[in-house]
Amino acid sequence: MPDTRHSTEILLLAVEQQLDSVDAALLADQVEDLPRCSARLREVTVSFARALEAALSAEVFDSAFRRRIEAAAERLATQRQSIARRNVGVERTLASIFGRAAPATYAFPGERPAFAAH
Numbered sequence: 841m842p843d844t845r846h847s848t849e850i851l852l853l854a855v856e857q858q859l860d861s862v863d864a865a866l867l868a869d870q871v872e873d874l875p876r877c878s879a880r881l882r883e884v885t886v887s888f889a890r891a892l893e894a895a896l897s898a899e900v901f902d903s904a905f906r907r908r909i910e911a912a913a914e915r916l917a918t919q920r921q922s923i924a925r926r927n928v929g930v931e932r933t934l935a936s937i938f939g940r941a942a943p944a945t946y947a948f949p950g951e952r953p954a955f956a957a958h
Contacts, residue, residue: 844895845905851888852908858884859915866922874923885916 858881865873892909895901901909 844891845901848888848891848895848901849905851884851891852905852912854884855881855888855912856908859912859919862919863915866919866926878923881916 858877861877862874862881864870865877
């Protein structure tokens with residue numbers, strides 16, 4: 841199974857590099873880079889997950905490699921939470937500047953809007 845270990849190692853390295861890219865974009869507040877970095881992270885993460893599924897046994901991976909996998913999973917969860925918190929912050933900031941969005945209406949242009957009951 842050395843080929844499985846080697847190919848999985850390459851994919852894990854790609855995941856770690858993309859986690860670094862997303863971290864860097866978040867830390868530098870490079871909002872324009874986040875979609876590209878996140879999409880690439882999603883691609884390499886899916887490839888990595890498929891490689892792990894294809895492995896016949898987890899025994900091919902030593903404990904150090906398993907720790908790297910767990911660390912990558914933890915970083916991914918942390919990034920997801922960080923992005924969710926940042927999104928809430930941005931939405932609150934926009935709401936404080938522009939006010940809350942109007943509720944959905946059911947009207948054609950020129951007609952008086954009928955608001956949904958709350």
